[in-house]
Amino acid sequence: MTPNTILIVTHSNDNLAIDKVTTALIHKGYKVVRLNTDLYPYQVRLEVLYSSSCPGHQLITETGEILLDIDIYAVWYRRFNPGADLPKDMDKQQRKACREEAKRTLLGYLQSLDCFVMDDYWQIRKASNKEYQQKLALQLGLNMPATLITNQPAAVMKFHQAYSGKMITKMQTAFSLVQDNREQVVYTSKVEEQHLQQLDGLALCPMVFQENIHKQLELRVTLVGDRVFCAALDSNKHAEMRDDWRKIGAITMHEWFDYSLPEDITYKLQALRKKLSLNYGAADIILTPEDQYYFLEINPCGEFYWLDQYTQAGICEAIAEHLHHQGVKEN
Incomplete structure (x- = not known):
């Protein structure tokens, strides 16, 4: 049967x-x-x-x-x-x-x-490794912001100087802290001068530091097998979300709109997905005012449902279709 x-x-x-x-x-x-x-x-x-x-x-x-x-x-x-x-x-x-x-x-x-x-769980774990992703992305010709991952304050100071103070910081893992009985989610943040005096904590926990790229649009590219769904958001409309759109993302979901990704970027993202041995991936990309595309990361289990709700992308149907066709090959 x-x-x-x-x-x-x-x-x-x-x-x-x-x-x-x-x-x-x-x-x-x-x-x-x-x-x-x-x-x-x-x-x-x-x-x-x-x-x-x-x-x-x-x-x-x-x-x-x-x-x-x-x-x-x-x-x-x-x-x-x-x-x-x-x-x-x-x-x-x-x-x-x-x-x-x-x-x-x-x-x-x-x-x-x-x-x-x-x-596969273990393939997801491997593909989630940001250093591994970035290595492959560079090999495939995707532009990326200069990125430093370190626990050394001196390296951060040097990086900050190299990019004229235009630097953001973030963590590799998503987490929150409870302060005054309130949950505070740790988002991507801009590094200011005063923060450079507080780098001793790196000895306890490494962090990611990245060149701060000016944004025209933020793109979410969802890959389901060979199908590609791209949506865009103008995060400059709201000051609270310029460094990280997720800060007030829940109230701006309706502002996402369909976007046509250039063929060469699509090709490189699909090549990255295949290199990572994934059937599904959700990539984050920045489009600069100079129309340059910068790859940030790809999430093997990234969320997508809000795009189906507000852009009518059809990602849910694509997932069902992919499960059907790939299952035929396996069986």
């Missing part, structure tokens, strides 16, 4: 992109099972048996839905947060150990499935 189920790996708080992709897949005749990884192992059950007589896998979701490995046609790996729903009053050491065991077990399960996966 031909497998006919698409497994979507996500968490219970994901956005409506999951529902839209699910609807598109159902219209193509597939059954869709959603694996909310945050509910494993406390609510979701998994049985993996290795035996010469009857090897197999059985996944039981929080709703009681049963999925056998032989029924899986393809997997869309989107979000991963195992053990998040474990009781908060557990001993901290035990909770940490349980989460790690849940993570390893789920990853082992996914890795053992004999079907198409968009995209």
Whole structure:
């Protein structure tokens, strides 16, 4: 019997992109099972048996839905947060150990499935390495802002001088800090003169420093296999978002608009996606007032749903179509 189920790996708080992709897949005749990884192992059950007589896998979701490995046609790996729903009053050491065991077990399960996966967890981890991305991007001829990643204050001072003080700083990982009972997200920020007197903290944590490129537009380029979706935002309209559009991004989603990316940039981005062994990627690019394109990064699991909402891009349908066609090749 031909497998006919698409497994979507996500968490219970994901956005409506999951529902839209699910609807598109159902219209193509597939059954869709959603694996909310945050509910494993406390609510979701998994049985993996290795035996010469009857090897197999059985996944039981929080709703009681049963999925056998032989029924899986393809997997869309989107979000991963195992053990998040474990009781908060557990001993901290035990909770940490349980989460790690849940993570390893789920990853082992996914890795053992004999079907198409968009995209493999370990390949995503490798492709997420910013230094690796930048090396490949330069090799492929993409323009990039000069970038310094360091824990040495002297190197920052030299870099700051080399670019006449036009410098921003950011972190490689997204995180937030709680101050005065308020969550403060760490965004990309401009480095001012007074900040150069506060570089001692680099001894505890390296940071990314980058040449500050003046923007005409910010571009989000979503790659789904060979299909390319590009949208633009004029972040100069709002002072709060000139360094990082995400600062007030939630209230300016409607300001994104469709944009035609030049063929040579499209070609280089697709070459980068393939070099990274990805089926999906969301790239950030800056267009300067001189019409020069500067690549910043590509996110292997980058968000896209707001583009479908406000530009009618059709990315959800493209993901469903890609899962269908690539699954045909695998099966």
